Amino acid sequence: MYSYKYPHPAVTVDCAVFGLDDGDLKVLLIQRDLEPFAGSWALPGGFVKLEEDLEASARRELEEETGVTDLYLEQLATFGAPDRDPRERVITVAYLSIVNLFDHPVTAATDARKAAWFPVDALPRLAFDHEDILDLALARLRSKLRWQPLGFEFLPEKFTLTQVQRLYETILGEALDKRNFRKKILSTGLLVPLEEVETDVAHRAAQLYRFDRKEYARLQKKGYGFEI
Amino acid sequence: MYSYKYPHPAVTVDCAVFGLDDGDLKVLLIQRDLEPFAGSWALPGGFVKLEEDLEASARRELEEETGVTDLYLEQLATFGAPDRDPRERVITVAYLSIVNLFDHPVTAATDARKAAWFPVDALPRLAFDHEDILDLALARLRSKLRWQPLGFEFLPEKFTLTQVQRLYETILGEALDKRNFRKKILSTGLLVPLEEVETDVAHRAAQLYRFDRKEYARLQKKGYGFEI
DNA sequence: CCAAAAGTGTTAGAGATACACCCATGG
DNA sequence: CCATGGGTGTATCTCTAACACTTTTGG
Structure with a gap:
């Protein structure tokens, strides 16, 4: 009591x-x-x-x-x-x-x-x-x-750009242009291409990436914005 | 107890x-x-x-x-x-x-x-x-x-554009271009020019404005962004 | 007439958007 | 060889940023 x-x-x-x-x-x-x-x-x-x-x-x-x-x-x-x-x-x-x-x-x-x-x-x-x-x-x-790379929390450690795009499209509820999306997301410098590709797919295997958390932490410190 | x-x-x-x-x-x-x-x-x-x-x-x-x-x-x-x-x-x-x-x-x-x-x-x-x-x-x-017109809470009901600009400069800690600032802030459509000007100043009297809270409430509902 | 702040447009550059085809792989 | 998604470049447009002088008013 x-x-x-x-x-x-x-x-x-x-x-x-x-x-x-x-x-x-x-x-x-x-x-x-x-x-x-x-x-x-x-x-x-x-x-x-x-x-x-x-x-x-x-x-x-x-x-x-x-x-x-x-x-x-x-x-x-x-x-x-x-x-x-x-x-x-x-x-x-x-x-x-x-x-x-x-x-x-x-x-x-x-x-x-x-x-x-x-x-x-x-x-x-x-x-x-x-x-x-x-x-x-x-x-x-x-x-x-839209302005913080939170989305990567939804994804597995290794992912393809198409997965990232689908994630954004699902949550924002709108379709995004593939080429523009890739340009933007890669231009952040937060995605590191791995020396691996997808496996077990019935089409061209996609490049795998990982999210660079350290780089993100660094960028955040000195004020940082991006925008999808 | x-x-x-x-x-x-x-x-x-x-x-x-x-x-x-x-x-x-x-x-x-x-x-x-x-x-x-x-x-x-x-x-x-x-x-x-x-x-x-x-x-x-x-x-x-x-x-x-x-x-x-x-x-x-x-x-x-x-x-x-x-x-x-x-x-x-x-x-x-x-x-x-x-x-x-x-x-x-x-x-x-x-x-x-x-x-x-x-x-x-x-x-x-x-x-x-x-x-x-x-x-x-x-x-x-x-x-x-930077992206919501909160600043008007600092100001009296009637204010000049220069007051708004000073407010932003003080809080953000950086100087802003007068012409660009006026264009942006007026382009929001949230400032209503009054039929009055400043009084008791030893120079050209500035136009007074008021902040349009109703319009702002309306804009907020249908998603709204601006950026200083 | 002088001091002080108000007010006003244009240009160049950066970033955003729109858009369509060829490539690699597995079945 | 076909179906599926992967991957890529350019032209246009819009928005932003840089920039300087004239006007009005009171003292």
Whole structure:
């Protein structure tokens, strides 16, 4: 039992984790096992421990509820409407996250019946205000993608330029010109061609590239912009 | 006295309020009256009430501590390092705010000995992790200014193009070309020329403009970008 | 008439866009 | 040999950046 002189709200973290499955942008949801909203789908998340950093909470909850680890994570916003949780005042710090969903198999656990990927345009009703959180996360994802090379988080380590282009087209929802896209994306200097090509394809094998994280970190320091 | 099954952190809001005083970008600080950090300068802010929305808390604390009301406010980020407050675990939701400092006279109050504007390049040591919060707020201010017409929040209702240009130059820290700046800023269609000119100046009186908030709201809805 | 800031157009260069065909591979 | 996607260059246009003088007003 914990006592305070002044009332303290509960604080949770919730994660909007996006992945790309062929032509579908998907989001990772869990089915709640406990009230309130038992049986409903929700963003993975949970209570922040007292001695735990916020981002660490987000990573822990994600791992506990979905088995997903090792992912790109950034703070999105904090949602604190007084009535957003029927139990008590709960303020939630929302995180935006991006993974390559093939590298991150999901497995339900704590407080969750199951975890699964849903296409963002075919979602079930979500618990709490998680639809609002997700809307904001999607808007942020689309706008960040245009001027930061976040997209590579969706891809495997080695990828082709066509994969990158499809990724952008899927998330932005518009077709892009192949030659112009390649020029732009290569002109960033962030893509390193490997000495390898695709295998097992029934057509000319594409050049493989990797994303140069070090170079990106360097560029970011001295102010950096690109634009798709 | 309040009791919980699980420990709850305290939650506060803190505001980085910027104002423009001629050639100086200033930030509003309060001198703390209570421990911890009694006597130190800090961002205005305080504990969130249990039934109170986050943004409402920020507005209330600002009014209580500095007398400033009626301002532009947007959520910046949430800071939650476990040891950021020596008393107990305190998670703070930081807000970014912009005012015309001549329209918003400050008056110290609750929990504060006094409130005052400080130039951002001549700050005292700040309490807690408020220097980190302020750094982030400044970075966000500068980057937002380039592609959103936030700057008008600094200005009085009626202003001249030269005032707008000075504002941008002060915050971005670089000189801008007068003709190009005017072309760009007018081409947004967000500035409405008034049937008035400056008065009491010892030179040619400049055209006065107002910022068209309605038009801006309209543009924002259908996706909108500009770039200084 | 002098000081101070307001106001105004043009040109050159860079970057963005539009666009179509040949190539390599596996089946 | 055919189907599939991989890979490539150029011309046009638009947007940006650089740049200097005349006008108005008050003192």
